[in-house]
Amino acid sequence: MSEKIKVGILGYGNLGRGAELAISQQPDMELVAVFSRRGSVETVDKNVKSLHIDDATDYVDKIDVMILCGGSATDLPEQTPAFARLFNTVDSYDTHALIPEYFESVNEVSKESGHVNIISVGWDPGLFSINRVMAEAVLQEGNTYTFWGKGLSQGHSDAVRRVEGVKAGVQYTLPSNEAMDEVRQGNNPELTKTSSHKRECYVVLEADADPKVVEKAIKTMPNYFDEYDTTVHFITEEELQRDHNKMPHGGFVIHSGKTGTDKNDQIIEYSLKLESNPEFTASVLVAYARAAYRLSKEGQSGAKTVYEVGPGYIHPKSPAELRKEYL
């Protein structure tokens, strides 16, 4: 291994922390510094340099790729175009509907600055997006289905906790097994987000609360639960802390296609079962940081998505090694 890829992390919430951990697992990368609006933060490895975000400009020559770990609502729309002027970057921008204009705004800067800036990296958008496109490219006659879960949903957990009588609680989204089986059998069902997912709540009650009233309030909550098959479990505070302290997530992309004169069924399925959603998303970002570095070395520039990046670019080994050992 020659010189290591020098990586920076900008933003240090769950995702930034996951990126620090993921970089430490990669053989060809070193973490130069973590930058945060809070200034110095408590990193997992105490030896990691932790600086204020304003100091990042001093690191233009010391960092090959900056991993942007801010949120999609307000951080990234501002940070990615700003830092694309200075660095190769990867980010996890995930507001699906706004991706086209986001791409354009980043690309304008990248083309000028000559950097490679890969946007919307993670698992959805990201690995799931790749699977949707590849499956459909191969099997044009067919349908692609995405199911999410089992996953902790922050928004829905917050909604549960706002119900009167609820002391604490979490909500998981689960795919409907019946719906997935229909898809796997090649039946090409018509599914909505509502008919293909279920919701499960684990609730700790306030001392004086009536479980029947709380359960009804949750199940009938408009937008959040009323249209779903929802189950409410009442548990103790100890159980909540012991069994529900992680951020699991995952999901399935299933493409059911047909080929030939016999209309043969061909099923492609991709799934993730993640015990830590932020650590996994960060791991994907870190692998794509390698691609940003390599593409930049090749003389490329501009905003990119996972669709433009050859799979070998994200792996530490060389093309010759991959051909020999993995093909």
Place this chain on the structure above:
Amino acid sequence: MSEKIKVGILGYGNLGRGAELAISQQPDMELVAVFSRRGSVETVDKNVKSLHIDDATDYVDKIDVMILCGGSATDLPEQTPAFARLFNTVDSYDTHALIPEYFESVNEVSKESGHVNIISVGWDPGLFSINRVMAEAVLQEGNTYTFWGKGLSQGHSDAVRRVEGVKAGVQYTLPSNEAMDEVRQGNNPELTKTSSHKRECYVVLEADADPKVVEKAIKTMPNYFDEYDTTVHFITEEELQRDHNKMPHGGFVIHSGKTGTDKNDQIIEYSLKLESNPEFTASVLVAYARAAYRLSKEGQSGAKTVYEVGPGYIHPKSPAELRKEYL
């Protein structure tokens, strides 16, 4: 849609036939001609031009990509370097151990002729190879497992049919469910090809044959069956024709990794369940023919594998459309 991509097929066995069918499903491709050593062949669509392989040289300006549908043992090692002089190509070369030297021999020609020649396309090597590399790139701490089946194995079916007393029969390779469950639970078991697969035979007996003797002869056959958990089912000729007349295959790539200080389990699983193996493999080849065409248009040349090809290149839609509709 502007002008269609002009595609040729060289070799017309099960794979070539599958390619003809797959091209007819693609919105942006047209099949110019099928070339075969046998000269004119019976194509599915009677309007398809069918020519002798020697006529291919007349089509250098009329074909954008030639899909090479010969076998890996003798056809492709000769045909791909020869036709890489004249055309952009894709092939399904699958002798895993010899891929590095095969790549070099093709690349030498491609670089000279200026064509794009994508080798070893299909599902294994191909889509499975992509999943092995991407999963490991993201989760460096972990193990990747490949399981094959349920699949009809030509070599093992032939072996069954050579047993005395067997009139007809087929053999399927199946992954062991116990082994897959171990992997999915993140237990990182030590598996061999033998301990992770089972074999199932469906046999029609000769009138005078003793089923006990035949079953024992199959189960104890060295190299083929003796080390495997093998089941033999006796069926009638009608059942064989009715229930076992397809070429199904498929398999699983499962990567079990760990992230973070808590060693969280992260499982990535990719699977294929194919009712027709040759039609699916051909469909992958056809999608990568599009990539060969586009890369060539961009001015690239050389031998490539699926590792160098961005996923978006195989889909008919434009990068902007993919960002908007699939990311």
